[in-house]
Amino acid sequence: MIGDYTLVEFSSILAMQGFAGLILFSVFVLMALGLAIIFGQMGVINMAHGEFMILGAYVTWLCSHFVTAYVPALFPIYFFIAMALAFLASGALGMLVEWAMIRHLYKRPLDTLLATWGLSLILQQLYRSVFGAREVGVSLPDWMMGSIALTDIIEVPINGIFVMVLTMLISLGVFILMFRSAWGRRVRAVVQNRAMAGAVGINTKKVDRVTFGLGCGVAGVAGSAFTMIGSTGPTAGQLYIVDTFLVVVFGGAASLIGTIASAFTISQAQSTMEFFMSGSMAKVLTLLTVVGILMLRPEGLFTLKMRR
Amino acid sequence: MNATLYTRREWIALAVLAALILIVFPATMDIFRLNLVGKYLTYAFVAAGLVLCWGHGGILSLGQGIFFGLGGYCMAMFLKLEASSPENTAIQSTPGIPDFMDWNQVTELPFWWIPFKSFPFTLAAVIVVPVVFAYIIGAAMFKRRVGGVYFAIITQAIAAILTILIIGQQGYTGGVNGITDLRTLLGWDIRTDSAKFILYFVNAALLIVVLLLGQAVRVSKFGRLLIAMRDKEDRVRFSGYSVADFKIFIFCLAAAFSAIGGAMFTLQVGFMSPSFVGIVPSIEMVIFAAVGGRLSLFGAVYGALIVNWAKTSFSESFPELWLFAMGGLFIAVVMAFPNGLAGLFRSHVEPLLAKLTRKSPPPPAPDATPAEAVKLAAE
Numbered sequence: 148m149i150g151d152y153t154l155v156e157f158s159s160i161l162a163m164q165g166f167a168g169l170i171l172f173s174v175f176v177l178m179a180l181g182l183a184i185i186f187g188q189m190g191v192i193n194m195a196h197g198e199f200m201i202l203g204a205y206v207t208w209l210c211s212h213f214v215t216a217y218v219p220a221l222f223p224i225y226f227f228i229a230m231a232l233a234f235l236a237s238g239a240l241g242m243l244v245e246w247a248m249i250r251h252l253y254k255r256p257l258d259t260l261l262a263t264w265g266l267s268l269i270l271q272q273l274y275r276s277v278f279g280a281r282e283v284g285v286s287l288p289d290w291m292m293g294s295i296a297l298t299d300i301i302e303v304p305i306n307g308i309f310v311m312v313l314t315m316l317i318s319l320g321v322f323i324l325m326f327r328s329a330w331g332r333r334v335r336a337v338v339q340n341r342a343m344a345g346a347v348g349i350n351t352k353k354v355d356r357v358t359f360g361l362g363c364g365v366a367g368v369a370g371s372a373f374t375m376i377g378s379t380g381p382t383a384g385q386l387y388i389v390d391t392f393l394v395v396v397f398g399g400a401a402s403l404i405g406t407i408a409s410a411f412t413i414s415q416a417q418s419t420m421e422f423f424m425s426g427s428m429a430k431v432l433t434l435l436t437v438v439g440i441l442m443l444r445p446e447g448l449f450t451l452k453m454r455r
Numbered sequence: 456m457n458a459t460l461y462t463r464r465e466w467i468a469l470a471v472l473a474a475l476i477l478i479v480f481p482a483t484m485d486i487f488r489l490n491l492v493g494k495y496l497t498y499a500f501v502a503a504g505l506v507l508c509w510g511h512g513g514i515l516s517l518g519q520g521i522f523f524g525l526g527g528y529c530m531a532m533f534l535k536l537e538a539s540s541p542e543n544t545a546i547q548s549t550p551g552i553p554d555f556m557d558w559n560q561v562t563e564l565p566f567w568w569i570p571f572k573s574f575p576f577t578l579a580a581v582i583v584v585p586v587v588f589a590y591i592i593g594a595a596m597f598k599r600r601v602g603g604v605y606f607a608i609i610t611q612a613i614a615a616i617l618t619i620l621i622i623g624q625q626g627y628t629g630g631v632n633g634i635t636d637l638r639t640l641l642g643w644d645i646r647t648d649s650a651k652f653i654l655y656f657v658n659a660a661l662l663i664v665v666l667l668l669g670q671a672v673r674v675s676k677f678g679r680l681l682i683a684m685r686d687k688e689d690r691v692r693f694s695g696y697s698v699a700d701f702k703i704f705i706f707c708l709a710a711a712f713s714a715i716g717g718a719m720f721t722l723q724v725g726f727m728s729p730s731f732v733g734i735v736p737s738i739e740m741v742i743f744a745a746v747g748g749r750l751s752l753f754g755a756v757y758g759a760l761i762v763n764w765a766k767t768s769f770s771e772s773f774p775e776l777w778l779f780a781m782g783g784l785f786i787a788v789v790m791a792f793p794n795g796l797a798g799l800f801r802s803h804v805e806p807l808l809a810k811l812t813r814k815s816p817p818p819p820a821p822d823a824t825p826a827e828a829v830k831l832a833a834e
Contacts, residue, residue, distance in 0.1 A: 192604050251790060256604045257515045258789045261745065264738055265785025272778035389615045389734060392608045427623030434616045438609060442595035445605060 159301050160422065168418030170307045170376060173314040175410035177369030178387055179394040180321050183406040185362035186395055188325075188338050189355065191249055192260040195267035196391065197384020199241060199363045202270070203233030203370030204379040205278055211285040223288045230371045237367025242360035249359060250352070267385065274381035282380035291375065306375045313372050321365065322403060334358050390434075397437050398448055405449030413437060461670065468753050469666070476659045476756075486648045493655040493723045495763040496662055500716025502743040502755035503662075503669050504709030509741070510749030511678065512705045513685030514602065518592075518610030519713045519740045521617055522585040524732030526714025528621075528628075529584055531727040532568060533577035534637035534645075554636070559626030568627075574641060581718040582711050589710035593703035600699070602688075611734055618733035633728025637721070645722060658719045662756070665712055669752045672708065681705060713740075742781070745788045748797025757796055 178200060185193050193199075210229035214221050221228070244266065252259040287306060294304040325331040336344040337354045345351045373379070394413055398405030413433060420429035441447070461469065480492050501519050509515045541551040549562045556564070570576045592613065596606055621628045629635070637645070644650060672678055684691045684698055692698045721727045730736065739762075747758020762784070769777040788795060 190604075192608075248786065248790065255789075257509075257513075257607065258793070260515070260517075260604065260607060261738075261741065262786050262789040265782040265789070268778045268782035268785065270782075272775065272782070275778075276775060385734075389608075389612050393612055396605060396608060425623060427619050431616055431620050431623065434612060434619075438612055438616070441605075441609060442599070442601075445596070445599050445601040 161419070162301050164418050164422050165415065166301075166303055166307065167421075168415040169311060171418055172411050172414035173307075173310045174369070174373060174376070174387070175391065175394050175414050176314050176318060176407055177372055178366065178391045179398075179406050179410055180318060180403070181362040181365035181369065182391055182395050183398075183403055184321070184325070184365065185359055186392070187402070187406070188334060189358055189362075190256060190338075191253070191359070192256060192263065192392075193249075193362070194260055194264040194388060195244075195270060196363075196366055197386070197388045198267045198270035198274075199237045199366040199384075200370035200373065200387075201274060201379060201381070201384040202237050202240060203230075203367030204374045204383070205274065205283075205370075206233040206236045206367065207371040207374045208278075208283050208285050208379060215286070223290060225288070226291075226371070226375070230368050233367040233371040234364040235367075237370070238360040238364030241363025241366075242356050244363075245356045245359040250355065253355075267388075271381050271385070278381070280381060282378040282383070284378040285374045287375065310372050310375055317365065317368060318403075318407060324361075325403065330357075393434065393437050393441075396447055397441060399446060402447075402449040405447060409448055461674075465670070469663075472666075472753050472756060473663055476662070477656070481652075481655065486651055489655055490651045490723060491767065492760070493651070493658050494720065495760050496658055496756070497716040497720040497723065498740060498743055498763060499662055499756040499759040500665055500719070501713040501740045502747060502759045503665055503752050504712035505741060505744035506747075506749060506752050506755045507669055507672060507681070508705050508709035509744065510751075511673065511681040511685065512702065513688075514702060514706060515604075515607045515741070516610045516706065516709065517607045517734070517737050517741065518614040519709065520732045520734075520737035521610070521614050522589060522710040522713035523717035523720070523736075523740070524617065524621075524727070524729070525585040525588060526581045526717030527721040527727040527731065528634065528717075529571070529577055529580045529714075530718040530721040531634040531637060532571040533574060534640060534721065535634050536568065536572050537640070538636060538638040553629070553634070555629045555632070555634075556626055561626040565627055581714055585710045585714035585717075586707045589707045590703060593706040594699075597699040597702040597706075602702075611737065614732060614734050614737050618729045621729040621732065629728075631729060633726055633730070635726040635728075637725050640722065646725060651723065654719070654723050658723060661715060661719065665715065666752050666756070669712070672705075673752070677701065677704075739781075742785055742788070744795075746784065746795050748795030748800075750794060751797030754795055754797030754800075761796075 178196070181199070182193065182196050185191050185196070207226070207229040210225060210232055214225040214228075248262055248266070249259060252262060291306045291309055294302045295308075296302045323331075325334065333344070333349050333354050336347075336349060337351050341351055344354075370379070370384075373383075377383075390413070394410045395406055397413065398407070398409030416436070417429055417433040420432060423429075424432075476492075476496065481489060484492065501523055505516070505519060535553045539551065539553045544550045544552070544554065544557070547554065547557040549557055552561065552564050571580070592610065596602075596609065601609070622631045624630075639645060645654065680691060680696060680701060684701060688698055717727070717731070720731070743759040743762050744755050745758070746762050747756065748754030765780065766777060769780060792798060794801070
């Protein structure tokens, strides 16, 4: 007996909270992956990252309406189309932003922060003017609804599982792209030593642009996945931006594994504590712990040893 | 650097500014508008702190709202306790405690509210609480050589945490509505027009004191070291200076300035709420400093006035355009005018004035802009 619960009930509750934590974890990982590429690899602070994510969410929403209206046959699999479109839309916008703004500011990281904050305000208002201030949700295909009962007490929703699988696949894709492909090698070379990378014939400007575009594209996919578990509003991106930055910094900015590990730690801690106290206090305690650890260990949990 | 506080040019600038806020505004505006200007000027305190901390020291804090809020909340707690005397709150189930506590089934004044019954304690707390808080943040970060964007992100996170905490602990802080319905200061009704008029002048005079103080820091040896630290931190450290201590000091000073602004805000506007603490207000405060010119203390005042005035008038007539304008302002001030209005004044208006008065143009500014510094470093 623990408190008023039997052991079975208590462990089921822990498992359910753990599962809720896993969904939060997926959202964190999806958002943080793009940020880890842009901030961790390029050192650029993109405060508009949440808005790139929301762009992906709105693309998915548009796509769901388009498919229901014109090609209902495709409805069961429209999410995959929407995700590809979200990736392309956010990635293209990212490359445009890199060309117009970011590339002039590589040597002034603090100014990039302010400029991208300005961009995020403009995008938010743009979404509000185009799509309206109300939150929108997409309709899920039948196979994603409902839940699977594992035991009498524990039930897990299918869309949550789907998002988790998706998160794993995307993380794997990003990992292969960054660490197993020729292109990823070039990105890492530019990060470690820009001048030398340029000297051996890598087009560093092109690498910068594509890397930024990729980070934003991943954010777009994250937004697309986000629509499956929540609704989308013009300011939804801003709610997550601080958490996501903390996830990336906490994990060690240049380490993808660290990002995933820290997303796991933070989301589990938060959802477990949410059971014992109010949601806001759980969040305060989690964030405070993270900030406290960062003050003691500013380089984050996982660090790459490299010469700066 | 010469030992005088101001060059003649700067004395004129100070005189113009003082005349504007002490004579022109009170003479031409009704009390409603004047109170609004007074509210804008409280942000100028924050912006002036940021000019020193960010423009000169290179430390971008995205959490100045924390200190603005702490200062404001300290003042609001005192005023709220005075407003919740047992006679005023006789209808509550527990008379003598603030109304929001009563609504949240708090039956006893929390112990950390009790000292705020004393006015001298409150005045000290307005400065001391934020400065101690800034010292803890600064000491933890700067001693470990955390700076730049990491510092910005962590201060931002702390601002977010504080906001969530204030909203979550409704029974002790007033929650999302903040501390409202403030009435008197030591028996003096602060809601009347004459009180608002007097508070405006108190605020303006304090602002000028803060500007003088800031200028004293700027022209001192410490001010030169700040700029050196911003541009080549390692060289300053290798010359034997304790960079961390300097950074902590300037961060605490900026926090103290913000806290004064916050306390004056509470007095003039009559409430304090978490919407002045969080991420969005904190980053807006940076834009006041950036628009005015991140290297100019006077610019910070004009920046705070102009941006806030634009915000009020835009939101009145075209609310949907304001965010576009604000976003554009962020981008423009970073990409095109890194030195803000003060930089434009220096490069365009001053040569014109010099031509008119048939004097040689002023020598270039001793503090290179960040953009120039980067260019110099790259060469």
